[in-house]
Amino acid sequence: MSVVQAAAQDPTPLLEMRDISKSFPGVKALDHVDVALYPGTVTALIGENGAGKSTLVKILTGIYQPDSGEIVVDGKAVHFGNAEAAIRNGITAIHQETVLFDELSVAENIFLGHAPRNRWGLVNWSAMNARAAALLTSIDAPISPYTRLKDLSIAQRHLVAIARALSVEARVVIMDEPTAALSYKEVEDLFRIIDRLKRQGKAILFISHKFEEVYEIAERFVVFRDGRSIGAGLLSQTGQDEIVRMMVGRSVDHVFPKTEVAIGGTVLKVSGYSHPTEFDSISFELRRGEILGLYGLVGAGRSEFCQSLFGITRPSAGSLELEGRSIEIRSPSDAIAAGIVYVPEERARHGAVLQMPIFQNFSMATLAKTTRAGFLRQAEEFALARKYAERLDLRAAALSVPVGTLSGGNQQKVVIGKWLAARPKVIVLDEPTKGIDIGSKAAVHGFMSELAGEGLSVIMVSSELPEILGMSDRVMVMREGRMAGIWNREGLDAETLVRAATGNE
Amino acid sequence: MSIMTADKQSVRHIPDRLSTPIGRLLGSWETLLAAVAIAIFIANSLASPHFLDPWNLSDATYNFTEKAMIAFAMTLLIISGEIDLSVAAIIALASTAMGAAAQAGFQTPALVGIGLGVGLLCGAFNGLLVARIGLPSIVVTIGTMSLFRGIAQIVLGDQAYGGYPPSFAWFGQGYMSDFSWWPTLPGFEVVTFEMIAFVLFAVVFGILLHRTTFGRWIYAIGNNAFAAQFSGIPVQRTKFILFLMTGLMSGFAAVCLTSRLGSTRHTIAAGWELEAITMAVLGGVSILGGSGTILGVVLAAVVMGLVTFGLGLLNVPGIVMSIFIGLLLILVIALPIVFRRIRSRASA
Numbered sequence: 001m002s003v004v005q006a007a008a009q010d011p012t013p014l015l016e017m018r019d020i021s022k023s024f025p026g027v028k029a030l031d032h033v034d035v036a037l038y039p040g041t042v043t044a045l046i047g048e049n050g051a052g053k054s055t056l057v058k059i060l061t062g063i064y065q066p067d068s069g070e071i072v073v074d075g076k077a078v079h080f081g082n083a084e085a086a087i088r089n090g091i092t093a094i095h096q097e098t099v100l101f102d103e104l105s106v107a108e109n110i111f112l113g114h115a116p117r118n119r120w121g122l123v124n125w126s127a128m129n130a131r132a133a134a135l136l137t138s139i140d141a142p143i144s145p146y147t148r149l150k151d152l153s154i155a156q157r158h159l160v161a162i163a164r165a166l167s168v169e170a171r172v173v174i175m176d177e178p179t180a181a182l183s184y185k186e187v188e189d190l191f192r193i194i195d196r197l198k199r200q201g202k203a204i205l206f207i208s209h210k211f212e213e214v215y216e217i218a219e220r221f222v223v224f225r226d227g228r229s230i231g232a233g234l235l236s237q238t239g240q241d242e243i244v245r246m247m248v249g250r251s252v253d254h255v256f257p258k259t260e261v262a263i264g265g266t267v268l269k270v271s272g273y274s275h276p277t278e279f280d281s282i283s284f285e286l287r288r289g290e291i292l293g294l295y296g297l298v299g300a301g302r303s304e305f306c307q308s309l310f311g312i313t314r315p316s317a318g319s320l321e322l323e324g325r326s327i328e329i330r331s332p333s334d335a336i337a338a339g340i341v342y343v344p345e346e347r348a349r350h351g352a353v354l355q356m357p358i359f360q361n362f363s364m365a366t367l368a369k370t371t372r373a374g375f376l377r378q379a380e381e382f383a384l385a386r387k388y389a390e391r392l393d394l395r396a397a398a399l400s401v402p403v404g405t406l407s408g409g410n411q412q413k414v415v416i417g418k419w420l421a422a423r424p425k426v427i428v429l430d431e432p433t434k435g436i437d438i439g440s441k442a443a444v445h446g447f448m449s450e451l452a453g454e455g456l457s458v459i460m461v462s463s464e465l466p467e468i469l470g471m472s473d474r475v476m477v478m479r480e481g482r483m484a485g486i487w488n489r490e491g492l493d494a495e496t497l498v499r500a501a502t503g504n505e
Numbered sequence: 506m507s508i509m510t511a512d513k514q515s516v517r518h519i520p521d522r523l524s525t526p527i528g529r530l531l532g533s534w535e536t537l538l539a540a541v542a543i544a545i546f547i548a549n550s551l552a553s554p555h556f557l558d559p560w561n562l563s564d565a566t567y568n569f570t571e572k573a574m575i576a577f578a579m580t581l582l583i584i585s586g587e588i589d590l591s592v593a594a595i596i597a598l599a600s601t602a603m604g605a606a607a608q609a610g611f612q613t614p615a616l617v618g619i620g621l622g623v624g625l626l627c628g629a630f631n632g633l634l635v636a637r638i639g640l641p642s643i644v645v646t647i648g649t650m651s652l653f654r655g656i657a658q659i660v661l662g663d664q665a666y667g668g669y670p671p672s673f674a675w676f677g678q679g680y681m682s683d684f685s686w687w688p689t690l691p692g693f694e695v696v697t698f699e700m701i702a703f704v705l706f707a708v709v710f711g712i713l714l715h716r717t718t719f720g721r722w723i724y725a726i727g728n729n730a731f732a733a734q735f736s737g738i739p740v741q742r743t744k745f746i747l748f749l750m751t752g753l754m755s756g757f758a759a760v761c762l763t764s765r766l767g768s769t770r771h772t773i774a775a776g777w778e779l780e781a782i783t784m785a786v787l788g789g790v791s792i793l794g795g796s797g798t799i800l801g802v803v804l805a806a807v808v809m810g811l812v813t814f815g816l817g818l819l820n821v822p823g824i825v826m827s828i829f830i831g832l833l834l835i836l837v838i839a840l841p842i843v844f845r846r847i848r849s850r851a852s853a
Contacts, residue, residue, distance in 0.1 A: 312734070312735070331739070332735060332736070332737040333738075333739065336737045342735065349731055349732070350735045351735065352729075352732060353732045354728075354729070355729075355796070356725065359521070360724075364733075364736045364738070365736040368718070371717075374718050374719065375716055375717055376717060376718065376720075386519065386521075389519055390517075390519075393517075394519065396519050397520075397523060398520045398522050399522070400521060400523070
């Protein structure tokens with residue numbers, strides 16, 4: 001701990017960004033921001049989506065050049081004309097979704113672009129594999145450098161991405177939402193790695209939406225809002241409420257807007273749902289107006305199970321009853337017709353068609369409502385889109401702009417709105433607030449409550465314990481494809497759920 | 506940890522669109538193509554005194570009408586993220602089948618039915634392999650390209666089928682004025698059957714793509730097949746239907762072309778698959794799928810037809826024409842991108 005304390009008092013930053021501005025046509029992404037990173041210290045960069053965090057990361061890694069301002073490393077002003085220049089200055093980044101190559105080996109992925117050479121200028125395979133193995137050992141990752149990447153789990157790929165970032169002589173490590181795809185236990189592993197990097201004296205910029213993580217791992221913080229740096233300092237001297245105020249520029253009303261809703265009769269009855277590899281014997285009843293939280297580690301089979309309810313994957317055994325009638329779901333259109341809809345976890349991949357306009361995304365799943373005999377009625381499509389855009393408080397320049405131009409939170413509103421237009425009975429939300437900013441998160445939570453109040457039944461898959469505990473009427477935990485139990489909301493604590501999910505009972 | 510936004514009561518108004526219809530029109534690819542078409546038209550009329558002759562112009566349309574019919578169907582297929590390289594081979598096979606049937610004494614209605622039927626079957630075969638079995642369409646149709654034309658080659662060798670019934674000639678050689686029951690307006694005598702078919706198909710495909718649920722599905726699938734599937738869109742069925750349609754249009758083009766030439770060799774329509782794809786791409790269809798319009802393809806067809814015809818009038822050899830078409834394609838694709846880059850550099 002002594003290094004950390006020393007670092008916190010150390011007034012000499014390893015890297016400083018001074019008065020940085022960057023504009024894009026029509027938007028000022030960064031407006032005279034200042035950020036300082038100290039050796040052996042984790043600095044958390046906090047801000048809503050669209051606050052300018054990603055732009056800052058891109059400037060720091062040489063992908064963008066700032067319009068004005070300077071970057072100072074070790075007291076010397078530097079200029080990063082390209083990504084290589086940033087790496088030469090010891091800056092490396094682990095991105096939200098690092099691009100890795102499925103068909104290449106772990107070692108090749110780690111050293112792609114800077115593989116050790118032999119004297120003929122060819123790749124020195126033995127040196128590369130040895131160095132990869134050493135790197136992986138240094139971060140406690142039990143992965144063979146010879147394995148092909150496609151044979152690894154998501155969490156293991158993440159470790160490879162970290163190893164890749166550390167394979168250059170880095171002194172500044174940027175982690176852009178590194179925990180977004182990780183489960184509880186994997187986050188702990190990541191934090192151990194960060195601790196090790198800290199002890200090596202590296203300066204770490206940590207970007208996360210999750211406050212527990214920020215307070216657990218970081219010493220310093222910088223808050224961005226609308227492209228400006230609003231505040232910076234030591235986390236030990238700053239409360240969560242204060243940071244939230246800086247982030248959103250308005251006061252905190254309340255935590256989770258879960259309202260009490262009269263729970264009605266059974267809407268959906270799942271009996272013995274099984275799949276050859278992903279899940280086994282899932283049985284439960286979902287009631288009217290109820291929010292059922294579905295918790296578990298990444299890979300516990302939650303998404304696969306939910307997708308089988310929606311007709312994407314077919315169960316090998318089991319039956320469904322909706323409002324007392326037995327139904328069989330063979331395709332998503334069967335599910336939509338029956339009144340079961342699914343908001344997928346991977347918004348950009350499965351949820352929205354980013355290149356298409358907002359209004360066409362809203363009407364996509366319910367085109368029959370805005371067509372006559374198969375012919376589109378554009379005015380009705382706009383009307384439908386407007387109705388749900390207003391209901392969800394969508395922030396967009398126009399209904400005809402592509403969904404891809406919106407922030408993550410607003411994209412999620414479009415995906416949810418698309419399904420509300422289908423007037424469902426059961427809505428399955430798979431990680432509905434993953435990677436979206438705090439304001440949009442609250443809107444999604446408030447909305448979920450509203451839907452339950454209107455008599456919808458909600459299944460909410462989430463890996464965030466506060467969300468599960470805050471929003472659910474009941475919580476079901478899955479572990480390795482099986483049900484680990486169902487609990488009522490009253491008196492339920494996080495430890496119970498984590499024990500059930502990890503099997504440490 | 507979460508908060509409620511304070512300003513939730515006020516509903517903010519979101520406009521439908523940012524730009525006006527005229528603004529969109531001026532900035533569109535189609536406007537650029539129309540300008541190119543007019544420029545080439547003027548250049549042609551200045552370069553050759555024979556260009557503005559109505560019968561010459563009418564003849565010129567054969568340069569693109571048959572290919573454009575395939576290009577329309579191909580456009581839908583490319584927007585959905587697939588491609589069909591076997592269209593010209595389907596023409597060869599359909600034409601061969603019609604030739605064999607004509608030798609056996611079949612009459613015009615049966616020949617047309619055979620041409621369309623073979624096209625449909627070939628399309629179904631492609632569609633089955635792509636949509637049912639899940640093979641990549643570029644691989645499947647490279648295979649069927651050789652397969653279909655190979656069959657035609659085995660049947661025909663270096664022989665040719667001829668001897669089509671006289672009434673069969675009407676599809677590829679008929680004019681509006683040939684219909685005794687149709688009151689042909691003065692000046693419209695030069696309009697050919699193929700031109701009418703071209704306009705009709707342009708309208709039908711335009712409506713199908715831009716005004717129907719099915720058309721919307723095509724765009725959704727081409728942009729993000731996963732999200733389309735997760736929205737309840739029958740992705741594989743849609744793709745299968747698109748292959749059927751492409752096969753059918755190839756069959757129809759085979760009828761027109763065979764009728765116009767009056768004979769069938771195994772090399773018939775050689776290289777047309779690339780010309781149809783060129784038309785689609787020149788028309789603004791993204792080769793990666795997801796975007797493009799029928800109007801753009803119509804204009805691209807006219808542009809290509811005018812270029813070919815104008816150069817023909819100037820006695821430019823065929824090989825130079827294909828060089829010219831290739832340059833035109835690269836130029837029209839590259840120019841807007843270059844301009845955008847210059848503009849963004851100027852504003853940066």
